[in-house]
Amino acid sequence: MTKIMKASEFKAKCLAVMDEVASTREAVVVTKNGVPLVELVPLQNKPKRDLIGLFKGDLVIKGDIISPIDVEWDAER
Secondary structure, X not given: OOEEEEHHHHHHXXXXXXXXXXXXXXXXXXXXXXXXXXXXXXOOOOOOOOOOOOOOOOOOOOOXXXXXXXXXXXXXX
């Protein structure tokens, strides 16, 4: 169940409310004059992806990319 809190109460207890949301993983709705204004929700941590193998299965190599080509580059002149 989502906790509902007045803006004045949230202002007074902001840091404690953030700690509570982070630990309990339950959202808090902040109201102003009885009207819901914002919702404080816990951050969803996404696992880090390693760069090695990032594009595995997404890239397709067509042709020979290892053998030298017979084109002279400007840098070789």
